[in-house]
Amino acid sequence: MSIISALYALGVVGVLGLLFGSGLAIASRVLAVEKDRRIEEVEAVLPGINCGACGFAGCAAYAEGMVKQDAEISLCSPGGQEVMVALGRILGKEVDLSKEKMVAQVHCRGNRERSVYKFDYKGVEDCVSAHILFGGDKVCPYGCLGLGSCIKICPVDAISYDDDNCVWVDKDICISCGKCVDICPTNVIRMIPYSADRIVACNSTDKGGVTKKYCTVGCIGCKLCEKKSPEGGFQVENFLATIDYSHKGEREEAAKACPPKCIIAADKK
């Protein structure tokens, strides 16, 4: 092969590439399809992580839905208020700012030391699989199975194991998409307001005596919290205390008094 044919080759591929390239460039100008400008603007505002929390296939589909089908602008939970305000501005809609950002949290602190296990689970590392087998390896059927299905599904890696080997959600990273809540087989993950100071870290609705036998940090339904912090919104139902976060009273006294110490700080255990 001579140098001439190499030059020819260079020329042919170069010219072909140039021709096709410029042809395509011209074609894209000539054949440009007018898109609704607002769809692009809306899409630019959205976070673009395609988590699907809004119920649409992704951010692009949600943007189209908002512009064309008049979908609600409040559906983007990762974006929160900032995105909602921006969307309202683009689409000329009223923005309801009263809703507070919700974050997911695991309402269980039971680990290998604190809880009693009924057998050694050696199956697939997945809570849903483990739950199919007699409701998991913990004696407590309500608690965190600790195999991390929520950790795997979380689109922003907000969930991880903490120092106690319990599963914990970092509320500053959580985008409140609710995927972990949906996948958790024991429903131990619940949504709480971002501003919540305390949570009752237990999900067991068994009687106090029963709970005590299989977990040292389980709520026994003693109602001490209701008495110590009457303004804190504590309610004991089915031997499990929950907090009504619309009450803004102090909850420290209850946390100090709680016998199994399961009323814990919501930002760091």
Added chain:
Amino acid sequence: MIYIGIFITFVFINNFILTQFLGICPFIGVSKNVESAVGMGFAVIFVMSIATLATWIIYHWILVPLDLTFLRTISFILVIASLVQLVEMVIQKVSPALYKALGIYLPLITTNCAVMGMAVIAVQNNYNALESFIAGFSAGVGFLLAIVLMSTIREKLDTEWIPKPFQGVSIAFITGGLMAMAFMAFDKTLLNNLFPGL
């Protein structure tokens, strides 16, 4: 008559998916339901026909006269990729309905090996322009046939109980393998018996 021969060859005897095993990616990926399989099939017919014709022109009018046939692969990629891009734009402008049906599949098959393989085979077989076009079209029809058959089977499989290790793509591959064995029944002898004159 030669056109019928080419048609039967590329639809049945040398079916791209089931006997040559080219273009397996869309065959497995887009065969989950019949509707998208049909869309994909027509997109492939469309792209293969025009790509084979366009590459024939490039090969015989540019590469052969300049003695640059070793540039076949790279120039074919160039031609097919830009052609598909152009076609996608034209369809989007002219017929939004057709774009919705075909458009999303077009980028998927830009330089799919089946499209590329067809262009190369047409050149290797020394087809003329019309024969190349017919061959490309037939190969596309063969692809449509295979992917539609596959998608109907997979839709039926969805309602069947399948052991866990076989669910999803595994059973699809096994199904594809069995279909390929069935297609082995089509061979040159069959063609000769049907059309002694070819």
